[in-house]
Amino acid sequence: MCSRTSSRSRTGRPRSAEADAAILDATRAALVELGWSKLTMGDVATRAGVAKTTLYRRWASKNELVVDAVAVLFDELELPDRGSLAADIEGVVRQFAALLERPEAKTALMAVVAESTRDEPLRQRIRASIVERQKRLVLQGRRRAQERGELPPPAPDSGPSSGTDDLIFDVVAGAVVHRALVSAEPVDADWAQRFTALLLGGLAAATQG
Amino acid sequence: MCSRTSSRSRTGRPRSAEADAAILDATRAALVELGWSKLTMGDVATRAGVAKTTLYRRWASKNELVVDAVAVLFDELELPDRGSLAADIEGVVRQFAALLERPEAKTALMAVVAESTRDEPLRQRIRASIVERQKRLVLQGRRRAQERGELPPPAPDSGPSSGTDDLIFDVVAGAVVHRALVSAEPVDADWAQRFTALLLGGLAAATQG
Amino acid sequence: MCSRTSSRSRTGRPRSAEADAAILDATRAALVELGWSKLTMGDVATRAGVAKTTLYRRWASKNELVVDAVAVLFDELELPDRGSLAADIEGVVRQFAALLERPEAKTALMAVVAESTRDEPLRQRIRASIVERQKRLVLQGRRRAQERGELPPPAPDSGPSSGTDDLIFDVVAGAVVHRALVSAEPVDADWAQRFTALLLGGLAAATQG
Amino acid sequence: MCSRTSSRSRTGRPRSAEADAAILDATRAALVELGWSKLTMGDVATRAGVAKTTLYRRWASKNELVVDAVAVLFDELELPDRGSLAADIEGVVRQFAALLERPEAKTALMAVVAESTRDEPLRQRIRASIVERQKRLVLQGRRRAQERGELPPPAPDSGPSSGTDDLIFDVVAGAVVHRALVSAEPVDADWAQRFTALLLGGLAAATQG
């Protein structure tokens, strides 16, 4: 976020912590009301009751601001233990889908990813703030399934992550996003179940084969 | 595109067909050079050797223009018969990934989808111009696999499409897009193979179960 | 107006005479409704039920069109014999003032004169169409006063016009226009009387001195 | 000009006074080079080295801007005491005529008056900025002539101005403008002398009668 190096001068008026929160709240509110493309920095500043200079002192651009504003939504993602891998997958699918139904997430997520295709620093920020938060769930779910014995134990020389984790992540996140935003169809219980069955079947085949 | 109903007035100077082509070419060139967010209507008009008004007479907004400009890229997608369902899937995955590596597609696709979350007509346009073009390949691949006997024949009372087709489509397209644009990792032969194995395993399990 | 040389080709469809009248009527109507600066060629064409090309075939610019449209108003100016020079002057003053109260004249006259300061051909057109029509009244009034014996007879070697005529013309027309448009005060009977007294007094002094 | 009331907000960056001057200078320069009808706000802004928004923040329209730009020319008008009423009148006539020969005044004056026929606020602005500045000279000249005894002293109950002042003003200003801009003839020493003789004769007759 607005990183202040520790070696920074200690004199002068400190930045207002309330302003930070007000700005992020205002950003989410503006996303809900206006959507990504009609959100303006001036409007956010006005909503937050803050001067434009205050805003620019903290975030260099609309993209970074929105990433930070939306990132906290992804903190809510959790993986409560539902007893089986299938139930866990269905849970995370439904949870992610619920997130994507929130208008601020829906409009912002694809937009910042689109911007990130031509802005590497932004891509890093998205990865750190959003993507890793999601990926964590995949690792956690896999580990839990291995503990339950639903999946074979990890190869002893493998690190904390693996290519299969990446594959699963892209399949799960990609399918849900595509269903929700491109096909614009509901990610309901039925779809989640059918998707989970497909995924588990594939995993089983890969494990056995 | 700029559909002219057949009942349209016959009087007056007809619209230039060359202008249409020049504008779409210019739009793709601008996407490559500038990316979505820095593309301007004025710049496109200049590149196309056309007045701004001519551009606005045909497309109401940047969004619609870009959808039309990018849509033709999806005409190139084909499904040559590679002899097996696995090979066909790998083929379509690689083909779609190749498309997503083109800078004009990469920068435009997510952007217009993001916009479409708040613009239903735009979503319809995307569906008609882009999504259906992709989905066609899924149907074609499934039909071909059924002819080969790799998949059970269609239920006699089912229509040309099914819920499973939709599921497969979201999984394939979503996974490839997510891999390419969000994870920003290459969709290489290895990944395509592993993804195909996962998908086929899931399909087999679903068919047998 | 729209001069057609007599040696003009006789083939092809002849120009519509009705269109000419309709265009000039439409121009005056537009002047009344919109004023000079908001009058547009396209709007005049629409009002006249005529294509823009038809309009441009006859008049090269808005300025010329408006001069022609307004010029006919000045045909109404006459100098009925009221029995004395004073009465004649008052009459012409009131008549000219009445003309300047018509909104189409008010908005157009100063505007075209302003344009004519940088457009010599336009100035000539104004002179021929408008100014000479006014000046005629001065000559006529002077001649009539000389016939009545109110003014000394013309010098035998003088032409039909003189420097004094020009001076009188500028004073009368200038004062009325300034009163009506710049001071924006009514040219009522009282003012006309006081102005006439001033002018006649000056004429008498000049004649005697 | 752009009057700033004393109760104006004290916060925020104050407006640049230099910008005001630069804009008015640029406006006069553009009037000289291009004339009224080809003067554009964008061009003025560029010449002044100022953004278009800065210009619009101060003046709502081209009309008001031009009035302010031209108004300062009328500050130069003075009435040096030449010893007699006749000489004073000739002086003011020549001075006003000299002003009207400046291209920026010539092209702008009639144009804004024409616009003012449909724009009451503009008319007030012209009156305050330009007309009153001219009228002042008439009052001053009359007062001076009364001090000299060339004119009878003012009626004791009359205010600072009178209907006769207005009449004289319309006659002088109107005649000079008409001569210079409509008849487009030079206001030379001879014309000024003949005009002054006419006017003085009329005044004498009015005073005696």
Next chain:
DNA sequence: CTATAAGCGAGACGGTACGTCGCGTCTTAAT
């Protein structure tokens, strides 16, 4: 207890792009 320094709200600033309007020209098919 003052001096220094940064933060802050306000709003003017130089820019860039917008989407619209009017211009005057042109290309149709129909008189």
Next chain:
DNA sequence: ATTAAGACGCGACGTACCGTCTCGCTTATAG
């Protein structure tokens, strides 16, 4: 050849945001 219709290249419009700047003021720590 002229007409109505309307597309065309062009240029200006007035507005909206951008990101920066200059104000006067506030709120901290350091001397």
